[in-house]
Amino acid sequence: MADPETLPSPSASTDSSSPPPDAWAAEYRRLLPQWESMHDSSKIAIPISISRVNQFDAARLDVEMSAMLKEQLVKVFSLVKPGLLFQYEPELDAFLEFLIWRFSIWVDKPTPGNALMNLRYRDERAAPITGKEVRTGLEGPGLSVSQKVLYCISTVGGQYIWSRLQSFSAFRRWGDSEQRPLARRAWGLVQHAEGLYRASSFFNLLLFLYGARYKTIVERILKARLVYESPNMNRAVSFEYMNRQLVWNEFSEMLLLLLPLLNSSSVKKFLLPFSKDKSASSSGDEADCPICRSSPSIPFVALPCQHRYCYYCLQTRCAATSSYRCARCNEIVVAIQRQGSS
Template structure:
């Protein structure tokens, strides 16, 4: 590999992934359009449509320039690239996949035995290509260029479009993010463990005296009755020993935390064993 400007490995891999995502987006859109047609009309032409999409992407990128759409987004381009290699690039990108999709169609295979032979041959080719792709990735990690096997076959290299400058990395933003996420985790874990109602009770005890009743009080549910907890009309009204009526869920939530609590309105200590329907 000729010596030239350094190209980040991650940028090369990201450019390749962006090209794949662009193709998949176009393919997904054609699939959505085909749903409007009669079932089976477009499906039999799917290999041709996939090949045409690749040709369209190539026509507006590598045919008129020396970079794919993914490379353009990351300021990369191909070095040692010409018209001949551009044609070979699209042939190697389209023809193998097209033949594989077309040969799978049983209608193009005469006999079952011939079909099995063709499938075994395609599986062998596919396995070989995957092995070569794996080897190419290992070489790419060592040399730092040509992450795709087609690039290595054609002898083209990734080069930066603009002069790369050393990046000054500041850690102040990272520090703020770490502190913020740590604070959020502290609140997320700690707040549910705080019994807010118990704290409110302790504060209220400073200025009121708890009422002690010797007999249970029969509260009356009236039109303007409000739940002392949520200050709304009681939903599934319940009481537990004082003259006030609670919502079922308000009272049940308090008793889930503790077997007893003080009524927010009168300060009477209520116990879960006394919980009754109003």
């Protein structure tokens, strides 16, 4: 039987297995970084990717829509004095752009191109980051009143002022003026401003291709971003037919460029051995002109091969090239002579 003094007491075993009094504080300090990281992750905005092609296509469709409206408006003034409408072309473009802005962006609706591409403008400054309202990342209010007004001033007013300034400076010949240094200096400022704008537009294009956020400088300054209007709708324009049309147009232009450079008689001689009615062509009427395939009213012969031709056919071929070869025997025609004459 064991000695009672060597057996552990119940109180001693309980004290050795119980955690220390500050164990909860140590565990809290250990799990606090994980809890803070999970809490902070909910504040990160949902990354969304808007197709760059859709944004470019929407801008192109808006330009085409404005051109169609301008064409219809020009037809209205077709009976007016010629050249009168050309003087007010910047005002006409600004008026059409203002109409598109008034009935689209001002009333919180997408432009025609954006509507076809399922896009809308969103105020990126007021876009929600966290909360129950964020589900797809496309949520957010439209443009504010100040953004709409500044957008109209910068796009419609800016384009109008720039076009008028260019036409006025060209009409006054600021660049050719040598007696007025002020005009020459103003022309230099206009050229520098144009160069600076083009450089900044190019830099903004590179940023857009990288991040796909702001297509133009105005959108970047105003924080007006194009996002999808509906996450479950595709764009309404299909470019398959347009791509086929572009391919056929390029192919037809290539043919129109190359065909006049080809010698038809040489092509016929090259394809003659591959024709199926080779025997019929060889046994054809030697009295017919080999070019127009008709009986010559005033027959001429090619020298020295003595083959019959129409005078017009043979004369035009020999005048076109100095080394014309006979269409029958492929021999160089040295001269032409009327048949039966010495």
